[in-house]
Amino acid sequence: MNSDEELQKLHDEFSENTLTNFYLPFSIAPNFLINNNRYSIPMVIEESSVIAAASKSAKLWAELGGFKAKVISKVKTGQIHLIYLGEKQVITSYFNDIKSYLIKSTENITANMKKRGGGIIDVKLSDKTSDMDGYYQINISFNTIDAMGANFINSCLEQISKSFIEKTKKYKIEKNEINIIMSILSNYVPDCLVKAEVSCKVEELNIKENHHNFCEKFIQAVKIAELDISRAVTHNKGIMNGIDAVAIATGNDFRAIEAGIHAYASKNGKYTGLTKAKIENGVFNFSITIPLALGTIGGITNLHPLVKLALEMLDNPNSDELMQITASVGLAQNYGALRSLITSGIQKGHMKMHLINILNSLEATEKEKKLAIEYFKNKTVNNSNVQNYLIKLRKSDEV
Numbered sequence: 177m178n179s180d181e182e183l184q185k186l187h188d189e190f191s192e193n194t195l196t197n198f199y200l201p202f203s204i205a206p207n208f209l210i211n212n213n214r215y216s217i218p219m220v221i222e223e224s225s226v227i228a229a230a231s232k233s234a235k236l237w238a239e240l241g242g243f244k245a246k247v248i249s250k251v252k253t254g255q256i257h258l259i260y261l262g263e264k265q266v267i268t269s270y271f272n273d274i275k276s277y278l279i280k281s282t283e284n285i286t287a288n289m290k291k292r293g294g295g296i297i298d299v300k301l302s303d304k305t306s307d308m309d310g311y312y313q314i315n316i317s318f319n320t321i322d323a324m325g326a327n328f329i330n331s332c333l334e335q336i337s338k339s340f341i342e343k344t345k346k347y348k349i350e351k352n353e354i355n356i357i358m359s360i361l362s363n364y365v366p367d368c369l370v371k372a373e374v375s376c377k378v379e380e381l382n383i384k385e386n387h388h389n390f391c392e393k394f395i396q397a398v399k400i401a402e403l404d405i406s407r408a409v410t411h412n413k414g415i416m417n418g419i420d421a422v423a424i425a426t427g428n429d430f431r432a433i434e435a436g437i438h439a440y441a442s443k444n445g446k447y448t449g450l451t452k453a454k455i456e457n458g459v460f461n462f463s464i465t466i467p468l469a470l471g472t473i474g475g476i477t478n479l480h481p482l483v484k485l486a487l488e489m490l491d492n493p494n495s496d497e498l499m500q501i502t503a504s505v506g507l508a509q510n511y512g513a514l515r516s517l518i519t520s521g522i523q524k525g526h527m528k529m530h531l532i533n534i535l536n537s538l539e540a541t542e543k544e545k546k547l548a549i550e551y552f553k554n555k556t557v558n559n560s561n562v563q564n565y566l567i568k569l570r571k572s573d574e575v
């Protein structure tokens with residue numbers, strides 16, 4: 177990249193009708209130990225205290241062996257939705273006969289992905305006629321290796337949907353008897369799963385409180401998120417503070433990740449918290465299992481200079497590693513939130529971090545900020561307290 181002008185043009189072209197850039201803080205959460213590797217994690221988020229909470233949890237758990245994370249499965253899917261009002265047996269045998277042709281017809285799209293060890297895993301026809309007259313799906317599963325793979329999947333789907341109506345003549349199906357409604361990937365990725373966990377002996381937990389009381393309260397807090405939707409949504413929102421921040425820093429589609437994770441949170445018909453906590457044989461264990469379709473190649477990953485930097489900071493991970501890192505950050509975030517909620521409450525720490533925003537909104541000078549930060553070290557921070565403090569300070573000789 178040679179000039180600011182070229183860089184700006186690159187940014188403008190990520191989207192359409194671009195007016196300017198929209199800034200967010202690019203922060204770093206140090207001291208993460210994940211599968212015995214140290215990470216300083218790039219996170220993009222505007223909310224105060226999220227980075228502080230993640231870093232604090234990371235440090236606490238690094239002293240206790242860190243996060244253990246593993247990818248459980250990595251399959252993504254796409255669907256072709258179609259209507260066929262004829263005999264089920266006719267479309268089923270037609271599908272079975274041309275299945276290998278359907279896969280073959282995508283060869284020029286899948287060649288590179290195949291070289292990397294990925295591609296189409298399987299193509300299946302599902303009968304959905306009990307849900308809607310004539311409704312069938314062609315469900316296609318994919319391995320997209322290190323790419324998130326949305327464009328790859330959608331291109332394969334559109335090719336297969338074209339190929340699907342090409343051979344009908346021989347099977348005595350009229351072309352227009354098959355009505356393709358749409359072809360699109362699914363952001364529901366329950367088979368693209370990662371688990372992250374931390375554990376230690378109950379007595380080893382680095383806390384001021386009685387260890388057993390703390391653990392009991394912690395487990396109850398997690399249980400409440402499992403039982404109650406109002407709490408579950410907030411519980412999960414805190415997890416997403418971390419996950420979205422890493423997703424944005426690494427150029428991933430955080431809307432897809434949000435949609436997939438929240439759907440997974442209600443996979444059993446009831447929306448529930450995403451983490452689990454237990455004590456077994458005196459060992460406290462805290463874990464998260466979530467779907468995360470993340471990519472480390474493709475999209476804007478090799479275009480956006482800050483995304484490139486973020487990936488470099490993580491030692492250019494592959495997508496499995498990025499899934500493990502991101503799930504660990506989500507878990508750290510939830511640990512930090514619950515630890516505060518069941519002890520001091522969330523506001524004390526949060527408002528301390530937010531103080532600077534209140535001071536900035538009141539146009540405090542650097543000297544006033546310094547004095548206010550010192551003054552509020554042991555006092556409750558809220559808008560009116562800070563405002564009153566500044567009024568008094570400005571009347572005094574101190575500034």
Ligand code: MEV
Binds near residue numbers: 417517
């Ligand atoms: C705030 O952004 C997130 C929390 O509300 C999460 C939680 O309540 O677990 C603190």
